Amino acid sequence: QPDLALKRRHRHFASPQKHYYAHPPQIERGYREHLFDTTGRAYLDMVNNVATVGHGHPRLAMAAKRQWSLLNTNSRFHYQAVADFSEQLASLAPEGLDTVFLVNSGSEAVDLAIRLAWAASGKRNIASLLEAYHGWTVASDAVSTSLADNPRALETRPSWVHPVTAPNSYRGEFRGPESTSAYVAAVERALMAMDERGEGLAGFIAESVFGNAGGILLPPGYLQAVYPMIRARGGLCIADEVQVGYGRLGHYFWGFEEQGVVPDIITIAKGMGNGQPLGAVITSRAVAEAFEQDGYFFASAGGSPVSCAIGMTVLDIMRDENLVQNAREVGDFLKEKLEDLANQHPLVGIVHGMGLYLGLEFVRDRESREPATHETAAICERLQSLGIIMQPTGDHLNVLKIKPPLCLDYESANFFVAMLDKVLSEGW
Numbered sequence: 214q215p216d217l218a219l220k221r222r223h224r225h226f227a228s229p230q231k232h233y234y235a236h237p238p239q240i241e242r243g244y245r246e247h248l249f250d251t252t253g254r255a256y257l258d259m260v261n262n263v264a265t266v267g268h269g270h271p272r273l274a275m276a277a278k279r280q281w282s283l284l285n286t287n288s289r290f291h292y293q294a295v296a297d298f299s300e301q302l303a304s305l306a307p308e309g310l311d312t313v314f315l316v317n318s319g320s321e322a323v324d325l326a327i328r329l330a331w332a333a334s335g336k337r338n339i340a341s342l343l344e345a346y347h348g349w350t351v352a353s354d355a356v357s358t359s360l361a362d363n364p365r366a367l368e369t370r371p372s373w374v375h376p377v378t379a380p381n382s383y384r385g386e387f388r389g390p391e392s393t394s395a396y397v398a399a400v401e402r403a404l405m406a407m408d409e410r411g412e413g414l415a416g417f418i419a420e421s422v423f424g425n426a427g428g429i430l431l432p433p434g435y436l437q438a439v440y441p442m443i444r445a446r447g448g449l450c451i452a453d454e455v456q457v458g459y460g461r462l463g464h465y466f467w468g469f470e471e472q473g474v475v476p477d478i479i480t481i482a483k484g485m486g487n488g489q490p491l492g493a494v495i496t497s498r499a500v501a502e503a504f505e506q507d508g509y510f511f512a513s514a515g516g517s518p519v520s521c522a523i524g525m526t527v528l529d530i531m532r533d534e535n536l537v538q539n540a541r542e543v544g545d546f547l548k549e550k551l552e553d554l555a556n557q558h559p560l561v562g563i564v565h566g567m568g569l570y571l572g573l574e575f576v577r578d579r580e581s582r583e584p585a586t587h588e589t590a591a592i593c594e595r596l597q598s599l600g601i602i603m604q605p606t607g608d609h610l611n612v613l614k615i616k617p618p619l620c621l622d623y624e625s626a627n628f629f630v631a632m633l634d635k636v637l638s639e640g641w
């Protein structure tokens with residue numbers, strides 16, 4: 214009775230918690246990059262950046278079951294998993310970032326990162342990119358100015374948040390690969406205005422690939438120029454790697470490597486737990502110790518034995534199944550195929566991103582780049598009818614962000630391209 218379940222969901226599950234599609238399939242099972250509805254129909258999941266190693270992975274289910282039946286508690290107790298998992302995460306991070314906090318979500322990680330920047334700098338103001346999304350808790354929501362997620366974001370932001378021009382070189386204020394210096398100058402102007410007002414800078418938070426706008430690579434050298442300007446003022450650089458980090462880019466494990474920078478604080482979540490609530494902040498010992506002056510930190514379920522077991526098994530599977538390499542190879546293949554489609558269908562303005570973090574931006578006209586918002590929604594609906602789950606993103610909801618499980622295979626990639634070609638050929 215899928216329709217009945219949807220009605221019951223609408224009755225008691227608070228309405229701001231939207232579901233994909235007006236008429237969503239009722240799913241009950243997942244395997245690898247596929248989801249299956251209650252009638253057994255398969256859908257290719259091109260949207261789920263949480264199921265890194267794929268849905269229903271038997272090794273992960275076994276690890277979780279084993280740990281659940283042995284012990285689940287909190288990190289005030291001493292057990293080996295916290296030591297093992299923290300050590301693994303620190304070994305993946307750049308040198309000097311060797312200190313780990315374990316939390317339960319991306320929003321918590323961003324909240325904590327902001328508090329760390331406040332504590333380590335002794336200052337309060339945080340600069341963040343316009344149009345970004347960093348989470349739903351009070352502080353992570355404050356630094357999120359994505360109008361698609363919250364149309365009143367700019368009016369309601371607190372005075373310690375300082376949005377800077379989004380470095381979107383496709384549709385932003387400055388365009389093309391030469392736009393780096395103009396975007397850097399915009400940050401410089403914002404920071405100088407803060408200096409003049411005597412507002413001390415605690416930090417700067419950004420994704421290293423512009424996720425919310427559709428997986429847009431930042432202009433080359435942008436963060437390399439911005440990070441020193443932040444540090445010169447005593448601020449800390451926070452890389453929000455919740456979406457772009459942890460292997461998704463394929464060519465790099467961390468998103469910030471694409472920009473050739475090393476942050477002071479890294480936030481991760483989503484894919485690291487493959488669906489289990491799990492997030493982390495990775496920073497230096499000095500920053501963690503500055504925070505300790507304000508008191509202790511305890512998140513009841515952060516770093517629980519079950520979360521650690523799942524987090525470590527995700528990393529084991531990623532290694533054993535070469536999933537970062539797969540993200541690179543299948544991602545490069547897919548990007549090439551999508552660029553071929555862009556040559557045939559004028560509705561595709563550009564293909565953004567890299568690895569298995571791609572964005573297809575639809576425009577009514579390639580010259581003016583007028584966003585094809587309604588068309589994007591309709592294309593999504595058509596793809597759903599053909600068995601593919603996707604969602605529009607960006608402030609104009611005109612980008613299909615492609616972020617499937619990292620185990621996506623060539624057959625699924627080809628199926629996706631064929632269905633997209635079919636839909637785009639229907640005329641828009």
Ligand code: PMP
Binds near residue numbers: 317321346348
């Ligand atoms: N940061 C970024 C870049 C995100 O995309 C998200 C979630 N979409 C978050 C933080 C918040 O993560 P969570 O939903 O796990 O709280």
